[in-house]
Amino acid sequence: MIESAERPFGELPAALVDEVLKRTEDISQKLLDDFEQVRARRQEWRASLEQAGLLHRDAELPYMPIPTTCGVDGSYAVERLLASDLVAAAAVAVEGLTPPSETRYWPEPRHLVWIETEAHEAETGTILRALMIGMELELAAQAPHEVVFLDGSLTTPLIYFNQALNKSRDALHLHTTARFLDRATSILEAYLTILASTRSDRCWLAIPKYTTRREIGQKMGWSDTYDDRGLLSFLLKPGEYTSPRPLQQPTEPWHLNLEPLESTSRETASRTADKIISSLGEIQVVYYRPYPWLPALRLEMSRAVAENQARLATVLHGVRHQCGAPAVMEPYPLYMADRMVKHLPKAIPTFRQVTSQHIAETYQGSISEVFLGLHGYRTESGG
Structure with a gap:
């Protein structure tokens, strides 16, 4: 885990990394242009919010x-x-x-x-x-x-x-x-x-x-x-x-x-x-x-x-x-x-291992069958 965090490109082909890094230059310029446009029009947009009566301070409440x-x-x-x-x-x-x-x-x-x-x-x-x-x-x-x-x-x-x-x-x-x-x-x-x-x-x-x-x-x-x-x-x-x-x-x-x-x-x-x-x-x-x-x-x-x-x-x-x-x-x-x-989601594999141990303690067949049947392929998660 530590190694992957320190070497984020370690498993990627060198040519792919080079191409991505080159393209980030264009992306950086586009983001810079967006920031500059917002900065240039900030006062104009703030004034329009005030004129429309949409801007307030919490101290007014x-x-x-x-x-x-x-x-x-x-x-x-x-x-x-x-x-x-x-x-x-x-x-x-x-x-x-x-x-x-x-x-x-x-x-x-x-x-x-x-x-x-x-x-x-x-x-x-x-x-x-x-x-x-x-x-x-x-x-x-x-x-x-x-x-x-x-x-x-x-x-x-x-x-x-x-x-x-x-x-x-x-x-x-x-x-x-x-x-x-x-x-x-x-x-x-x-x-x-x-x-x-x-x-x-x-x-x-x-x-x-x-x-x-x-x-x-x-x-x-x-x-x-x-x-x-x-x-x-x-x-x-x-x-x-x-x-x-x-x-x-x-x-x-x-x-x-x-x-x-x-x-x-x-x-x-x-x-x-x-x-x-x-x-x-x-x-x-x-x-x-x-x-x-x-x-x-x-x-x-x-x-x-x-x-x-x-x-x-x-x-x-x-x-x-x-x-x-x-x-x-x-x-x-x-x-x-x-x-x-x-x-x-990170704890689910641990729950599965505990379950495997409980089953293995009483299962009459081969323990390898238990671990094979409870082998995890992937975890889908969300929140």
């Missing part, structure tokens, strides 16, 4: 006490074995830096996990990913904190749920599919709780690391070359944020295929799904840059939060309080949850 926070993230892995698949998914909630006056007790466990052996199936990853996101939503909905950070966009769960439901008919033999369908109604209710954010003492905030959406750019008529987060990272000064803007909607209406669910739960799930789709149409987006060492953070939140000055102030104060370390490029509890849960 009412002062709110430091809120309690937590971050939720998840990860999954599918270990492809010779005889079967070993699958695992986990969601972890991590408490943020707590205010000095906080005495609330947060009972454990603060995680949810699923691990199972499955028959070989191409769609296992699709179903497992949806189950993982469902566990994230359930943890987030139950967290007793004033501000709860979620990794990714608020639209991501609906997309992945729909993919999993569409594929579930072809994967009904999987334990993971049965688990996902059994928990679907509860998961959708947790999703709706987060999207609606009707409780005045709870705010759920999605912070995607990567996005191509352009709510601000479309309104301002900026070039499609720039996505909002990339450009606003250069335009916003520390402590500035943009006015809440409606989430950019897809070209096709949101849809959730509930046909695979049992008829007894389908009607309830359908009502919840309708409310979810309605709530997605009212999600608001704010870009906020709390410190000079941070890029602009994309914050997706309920309209009930964005249009209430006190709740918006609480959200921004929570983000600022959890982003105090220059080495961490996102709120602290989200960063810690990501670091913790991303170790799951």
